[in-house]
Amino acid sequence: MLKNWNKPRCPEEEELLTRLKAARERLTVQQMQIKEKKLPVLILFEGWGAAGKGSVLGKVIRNIDPRFFQVATMGKPTEEEARKPFLYRYFVQIPEAGKFKFLDGGWMDEITQAVLYKKTDEEHYKEQIESVRRFERQLTDNGYLVVKFFFQISEKEQKKRLELLKDDKNTKWRVNQDDSWQNKHYAQCMDVFEQYLCDTNASQAPWYLIDAKDKKWAELQVLETLVSSIDTALKNASLAVPLLQNPFPLEQAPKLSEVKLDKELTQEEYKEKLEKYQKRLRELHNELYRKKIPVIIAYEGWDAAGKGGNIKRITEALDPRGFEVHPIASPEPHEKARHYLWRFWNRLPKTGHVAIFDRTWYGRVMVERLEGFCSENDWQRAYNEINEFEKELSDWGAVVIKFWVQIDKDTQLERFKDREGTPEKRWKITDEDWRNRDKWDQYEEAVNEMLKKTSTSYAPWHILESNDKKYARVKALKIVVDEVEKALKERK
Amino acid sequence: MLKNWNKPRCPEEEELLTRLKAARERLTVQQMQIKEKKLPVLILFEGWGAAGKGSVLGKVIRNIDPRFFQVATMGKPTEEEARKPFLYRYFVQIPEAGKFKFLDGGWMDEITQAVLYKKTDEEHYKEQIESVRRFERQLTDNGYLVVKFFFQISEKEQKKRLELLKDDKNTKWRVNQDDSWQNKHYAQCMDVFEQYLCDTNASQAPWYLIDAKDKKWAELQVLETLVSSIDTALKNASLAVPLLQNPFPLEQAPKLSEVKLDKELTQEEYKEKLEKYQKRLRELHNELYRKKIPVIIAYEGWDAAGKGGNIKRITEALDPRGFEVHPIASPEPHEKARHYLWRFWNRLPKTGHVAIFDRTWYGRVMVERLEGFCSENDWQRAYNEINEFEKELSDWGAVVIKFWVQIDKDTQLERFKDREGTPEKRWKITDEDWRNRDKWDQYEEAVNEMLKKTSTSYAPWHILESNDKKYARVKALKIVVDEVEKALKERK
Structure with a gap:
């Protein structure tokens, strides 16, 4: 996915602005259709540190009435959360019908960090991947739209951005240890991210890689994907979903x-x-x-x-x-x-x-x-x-x-x-x-x-x-x- | 999957026979419902060499009228097939509406052998996994029932069976090089199989692990899974399927x-x-x-x-x-x-x-x-x-x-x-x-x-x-x- 990614072509400034305007307007209209059709929309922002997730997120929500969305920043689990099942703190965050929920960071962060910091083993990783697949599929089966973005920047670009942030006393706090660690271990992180993206790239909730080198261009990619995803989800709103086969061993039960x-x-x-x-x-x-x-x-x-x-x-x-x-x-x-x-x-x-x-x-x-x-x-x-x-x-x-x-x-x-x-x-x-x-x-x-x-x-x-x-x-x-x-x- | 597998409990002889009889009868009835509802059924038999796939397959088809099924043994690709896309020879094998197609070996064999014999690299493996996932999902989305069995036996059991086969001049031919290689590299094969099973364990077409130590018990597991899968698929026969998001980069197209x-x-x-x-x-x-x-x-x-x-x-x-x-x-x-x-x-x-x-x-x-x-x-x-x-x-x-x-x-x-x-x-x-x-x-x-x-x-x-x-x-x-x-x- 990331490694053999053919980046989309960034359009010229004029086309970019026209398309941005169109997508923003479309989203403004869609928020009402979402409300009317009771569609719940869950949007994940994942990606490299300093890739600009927060800034794009801020721009996207400008097009939505504050009554219709919530943003949650998922940091590390609290002590309380650590004593619940892994998915708990994500499941409780799912949006209600007719509303948007934006998650800045989420289960990808948690799982990949555990791999990178060697706090997990292969078996546990696989179990978590299965959990994530089921979780995301249960949401879409139950009428949720799940849109997953991964913000991609190069090692060099990340380094440049982190240094810029560190040089300014007002932004210094925004660079955390994890970001610096990431940049120092860029290739290793790339491997782990690549693996995770492949493992969780489901048909009904695919990953969208965002070329995050330019902010406006990143915003356009996010908005256009979001808008077209919502169109599809609105069409699906009232469809039945095929039943799945039972994959679990059953015991004989009496009548x-x-x-x-x-x-x-x-x-x-x-x-x-x-x-x-x-x-x-x-x-x-x-x-x-x-x-x-x-x-x-x-x-x-x-x-x-x-x-x-x-x-x-x-x-x-x-x-x-x-x-x-x-x-x-x-x-x-x-x-x-x-x-x-x-x-x-x-x-x-x-x-x-x-x-x-x-x-x-x-x-x-x-x-x-x-x-x-x-x-x-x-x-x-x-x-x-x-x-x-x-x-x-x-x-x-x-x-x-x-x-x-x-x-x-x-x-x-x-x-x-x-x-x-x-x-x-x-x-x-x-x-x-x-x-x-x-x-x-x-x-x-x-x-x-x-x-x-x-x-x-x-x-x-x-x-x-x-x-x-x-x-x-x-x-x-x-x-x-x-x-x-x-x-x-x-x-x- | 394989590694942390909780084997189902094999029932006592009497219960086993009763349940076998019930499942066989059910399948006999179902073949007519399948014909009537035009359900196409694709069944994959994968697993270790000498695990008894062929013998169970032979027993399963005894319950089905020969007009309603076909069996294909997928060996290595011919020279002609090798010049087509990887999925070609499998796609052309899909059953027609209302009929069963049994595949003895298939794409799992081809992909895992390539990994084991080091004839592929990671990128190509991942591409093939994506292909397989899409292929199987396209089939189920289009109303196919896809049932995937993996026959599991232990290293010791496999060794015993291979030696028994080799000792008899009438069965000697059934042991091929790949089987012997497998047994010598059992742990390595296990890793590769485990990875493949996890990578392709889709909700709409899950893997069923079959404990193949005992033939009758293996037959029962296959039959009961098949029968319950068909029940589910018959219910789904006329359902619409939610549209998927487009995951591919699109170019602007003119009107x-x-x-x-x-x-x-x-x-x-x-x-x-x-x-x-x-x-x-x-x-x-x-x-x-x-x-x-x-x-x-x-x-x-x-x-x-x-x-x-x-x-x-x-x-x-x-x-x-x-x-x-x-x-x-x-x-x-x-x-x-x-x-x-x-x-x-x-x-x-x-x-x-x-x-x-x-x-x-x-x-x-x-x-x-x-x-x-x-x-x-x-x-x-x-x-x-x-x-x-x-x-x-x-x-x-x-x-x-x-x-x-x-x-x-x-x-x-x-x-x-x-x-x-x-x-x-x-x-x-x-x-x-x-x-x-x-x-x-x-x-x-x-x-x-x-x-x-x-x-x-x-x-x-x-x-x-x-x-x-x-x-x-x-x-x-x-x-x-x-x-x-x-x-x-x-x-x-």
């Missing part, structure tokens, strides 16, 4: 109708086992914290299946400073305006912490599917997107435990009636619960498909037979204890 | 209405220049042949614009053993059943030869667009697909020259009438020509869009002002001479 619900515990058995596993989990939580292993526990299940009480038996055993429970209701407007996994990325635990989700990202393939909150294409694509999401968590080192809390239809009816008949439980039952109950069969079909398509080897589903809540609670605790013990053993 | 058509030559000027350029082209053709540079000349233009006569002035200067003219009419049924570029891949010249296309692959964005022979999504996607196709040709080393032969509407009318009035020219004019003429404005719009979107720096359009045919002929010859001279100079 709900095959689950035997006659399992139960006596009060004594319950008390004894509950104590035993809670005690063990309490010990393990400390170890998890010490070894900085994050745990994510996801609960799905029928209304009144006993999720709440089940979760409580887990949290009773955890140090309150080390866990968080996230009850998941319908998304807020600012959440709806983004990729549906965004609100879950935002709620990921730090390393060493436990996050429990009371209802989860699987809403996409259950309630959103059945209530028509997303298109058929959206939820059909989601199985793979969710498998990718959980792969990200698992690669990060998280223990991912997924529970389906299962009861039969009669038991649900009993519990609904009990809730209605008991004043202090009445808040727990709503009209929606009754409406969902009417769609039991459709939900069952959706759940079966979900279990089949998302029981990956790294994040399989566990069924909790919850006609007897005691049985389900002890089973959940035992699974959490087992999975955590396994993880601790593997990472000794 | 047809801006083309000045008053250029002409006197008879004397014409004769003199014609002779001069034809003489020069004759000389150049020998040099082209000697240096093995292929030339592709593409003609598009209005009916009666003078394409035929123009082409004749080129071919008069060429050695008849070194060129071919391809008149392009509507595709035959066997061509229609494949990717629309297939018939052009089939007609590519050998190195050192000249291929002239009288009408071209641009039919996709002109007649097919206007007559509704393909969907809007199809022709909108085609600009990028064609740019990719021509990039392939250009990377291969071909000189690609594209002519648009331009006349105005009055001139066309004159020539139509002249054709109708002259008995020996009457065959040249058909009702279709008159119908196309009625759509002049729509065609003009389509041509303008085509010129704008496909004038790449490596294959720009040239406009031939052909109200005066003499002028157009001399201009065409001069461009061909200039472009060929430039190419010869660059490759000294």
Whole structure:
């Protein structure tokens, strides 16, 4: 890419100015079309230090109303960010529908620096490349426009610019150590950049190399590319996206109708086992914290299946400073305006912490599917997107435990009636619960498909037979204890 | 991928047999759905020597009616194939709609062997990876299902199998030099395979690693993956595909209405220049042949614009053993059943030869667009697909020259009438020509869009002002001479 690059021809001054004017005007018009069609636009500025990214970025945004864009400068990860999955701080930055987000530096910077400063190995690099590819593709599949610029200048040009900046006391601060290091190791950086650009040059989000020797010319290249990319993206705005093949190893998952619900515990058995596993989990939580292993526990299940009480038996055993429970209701407007996994990325635990989700990202393939909150294409694509999401968590080192809390239809009816008949439980039952109950069969079909398509080897589903809540609670605790013990053993 | 692979768990014998039976039956049913939905299925078998690819392939096809599949074993390129672009011999192998094509070995073999035997360099490797990615994506974008298997066995297992084969005089022939070399250089091969698998592991056509230690288990993995891939592909069969951003540098192209058509030559000027350029082209053709540079000349233009006569002035200067003219009419049924570029891949010249296309692959964005022979999504996607196709040709080393032969509407009318009035020219004019003429404005719009979107720096359009045919002929010859001279100079 960079190495055998045929630079585009810089036009004469007059043509340059005419084309600049045309592109600027076009962008001004497009911002309204973007808003109207709810297109989210993510623009990455990468490239050599002192290549003029900031200055061009400043010129591009002049054509856009400040209400429609945000700029984020991605420096090094903070201590807090370093305790989240690598993609976390980028995922939370994605723009909302109808707006621009400009990133000055981003995941390319982070990954290539790690290679250059020998803070990574080949295996980890490849894993990150896979993550980036999936991330960028998930965005474009979900209707995002992703435009990636790399600003190119020669070794000589960079040296000249850095010296100019250093010579002036007002600009001296803008030259950081990394820039100087880059210039001293230009050839080596070139190799690493070249490799990264090739590795992440996806059809749906290609790299655009910008000849950054002249500022106006760089601005024109950026603007013309941006404008034509937006035109294409506007055409795509309402298209369905072909489903991807599942590339992940799946475990055999049972159908709900095959689950035997006659399992139960006596009060004594319950008390004894509950104590035993809670005690063990309490010990393990400390170890998890010490070894900085994050745990994510996801609960799905029928209304009144006993999720709440089940979760409580887990949290009773955890140090309150080390866990968080996230009850998941319908998304807020600012959440709806983004990729549906965004609100879950935002709620990921730090390393060493436990996050429990009371209802989860699987809403996409259950309630959103059945209530028509997303298109058929959206939820059909989601199985793979969710498998990718959980792969990200698992690669990060998280223990991912997924529970389906299962009861039969009669038991649900009993519990609904009990809730209605008991004043202090009445808040727990709503009209929606009754409406969902009417769609039991459709939900069952959706759940079966979900279990089949998302029981990956790294994040399989566990069924909790919850006609007897005691049985389900002890089973959940035992699974959490087992999975955590396994993880601790593997990472000794 | 290979290196940090978590092998799937091989089930017990009983479960294995049940699942095998289910998958086989499913495939038998699917072959009819594939035929009905016209789904083309391309299946690649790659992997270590003696991993059992052939034996599993043999078992898989037992479930499919022989009318619905073909198997091709891709050995080393023949001398003839070596004189075509690298992808040529694979592109011509793609299945037709509704059928399976199994490839035993393929482009992975060719590319990785070149790396292992040090017959390639990094730059060339990367170029090939880009080619492969585009090729596989073009297929899936155009409705193909592409399933890629890699059969994995350990060094020890391979050694054992090779020795067993060599010990028996009936199977000795099956062990070739490459297999033995592989086993001796297992770790090195592993590195190269790993890199290739990572580089080409696309979301829309992922790699499936097959644990090939046990034959039945390998068969089950292949069958279950295939069956689930087909299910997904059948769902996608009628979906539109989002348009890709243009990643190629474009030249500014004129609008047809801006083309000045008053250029002409006197008879004397014409004769003199014609002779001069034809003489020069004759000389150049020998040099082209000697240096093995292929030339592709593409003609598009209005009916009666003078394409035929123009082409004749080129071919008069060429050695008849070194060129071919391809008149392009509507595709035959066997061509229609494949990717629309297939018939052009089939007609590519050998190195050192000249291929002239009288009408071209641009039919996709002109007649097919206007007559509704393909969907809007199809022709909108085609600009990028064609740019990719021509990039392939250009990377291969071909000189690609594209002519648009331009006349105005009055001139066309004159020539139509002249054709109708002259008995020996009457065959040249058909009702279709008159119908196309009625759509002049729509065609003009389509041509303008085509010129704008496909004038790449490596294959720009040239406009031939052909109200005066003499002028157009001399201009065409001069461009061909200039472009060929430039190419010869660059490759000294």
